[in-house]
Amino acid sequence: MRITGGQLKGRLIKCPDGIIRPAMDKMRESFFSILGPLDGKSFLDLFSGSGIIALEAVSRGAECAVLCEKDKLKITTLLQNVSLSEKEMHKKIECRFMPVELFIKRSKNSFDIIFCDPPFPYKFHIQLIQSIADKSRTPNALLKKNGTVLIHRPAEIDMPDTIGCLVKKDKRVYGRSIVDFYQKGFD
Template sequence: MRITGGQLKGRMIKCPDGIIRPAMDKMRESFFAILGELGGKAFLDLFSGSGIIALEASSRGAERIVLCEKDKIKIDTLLKNVSLSEKELKKKIECRFMPVELFIKRSKDSFDIIFCDPPFPYKFHVQLIQSIADKSATNDGLLKDGGTVLIHRPAEVDMPDTVGCLTKTDKRVYGRSIIDFYKKMF
């Protein structure tokens, strides 16, 4: 896999062992173009896998980046991939190795952008967005006012237009994959 934009554009990263479905290059280029300038933004990558999304965010200017992955098989490769950002950009990516649902429940941090890429067999897409909405309901919640949550899902999964304080503002289709964009309205 390669990083598609920013200061690390073209750098190759390793794919970890185990079950993984990395976001396609064209899809990453597309949704990062939609997100626009990331300079100074806080970015959360949930279900990180290889860490490619966190690395793209770092490469494209995000200042604070946190990723969360629970699969122990992926840890070594993920840490090696993240070291690329730390060495070349002098930017730390904070890694949390725990279930995403537990991270959301415990987090006291706020982010401008949250990217969710659960495995396609995952059956709790709506509940995941609901938990993010619940933790974002206050001014200092998980998602900052005006922030964006993206969720990557299979076409067979339906997502509501509104979930708590989150409203779907865009939907992009990439073959069998869909990315929904939810904005925190304030």
Template sequence: MRITGGKLKGRIIKCPDGVIRPAMDRMRESVFAILGDLTGKSWLDLFSGSGTIAIEAVSRGASSVELCEKDRIKVNTVLENVYVTEKECGVKIQCHFMPVEYFIKRCKTQFDYIFFDPPFPYKFHEQLIAEADRRNILKDGGTILVHRPEEHFMPDEIGRLHRTDKRVYGRSIVDFYKY
């Protein structure tokens, strides 16, 4: 995997052992182009895998970045990827190694962007986004992005959130939700 844009464009990211479904380069490049400059923005990468999405956010200017991944097999690779990024960009990526569901219930921080990229068999997209809404972890004017397979239906509204955009990348879809 490689970073598709920003300060770290072209940098190779190590892929951890275990089950991983990395977000396609084309999809990542498109999503970040839609979002534009992230300078000074906060970012939360949920179901982080290798940390690529969090690192892509840093590369494109995000100044406050956190990630969450529960798979302990991935810890060393994620930390190595994050450490190299912090040295190159000077932005600390806060890592949480626990189930995303637990993290959201404990989270006290608000973010400009929250990226959900659960394993494709995951069935609780809507419930997890509704919990993020209830916990008020998205800033006003912020965006929740959900990467999902095309066969997994997502409603236009979840709690106070409304789908504002939907992009299709082969069998993958990225939904954009805002207040």
């Protein structure tokens, strides 16, 4: 896999052992183009796998990135991959190795952009976005005001237009994959 844009464009990263379905290059280029400039923004990568999404985010200007992955088989490769941002850009990507659902409950940080890429057999897409919406209504809001949540899902799973305080603003189809863009509305 390679990074498709920004300061690290063209750098190859390793694919970890275990089950992985990395986001396609064209899909990554597309949704990062839709997001626009990331300068100064904070980025959360849930179900991060190889870490390529967090690397793309910092490569394209995100001020900071946090990733969350629970698969222990991916830890060594993931840490090697994210070290690229420290070595070449002097930007740190914070890694959390735990279930995403637990991270959402415990997090005290707020993010401008949250990217969710659960495994395709995952059955809790709506509940995942609902938990982000619920956590974004608390004093330690997970998603900042006007923040965006993206969820990568198979076409067979339908997502509603509104989930809690999140409203679907865009949907892009990439073959059998869909990326939905939710934005935090006003309560």
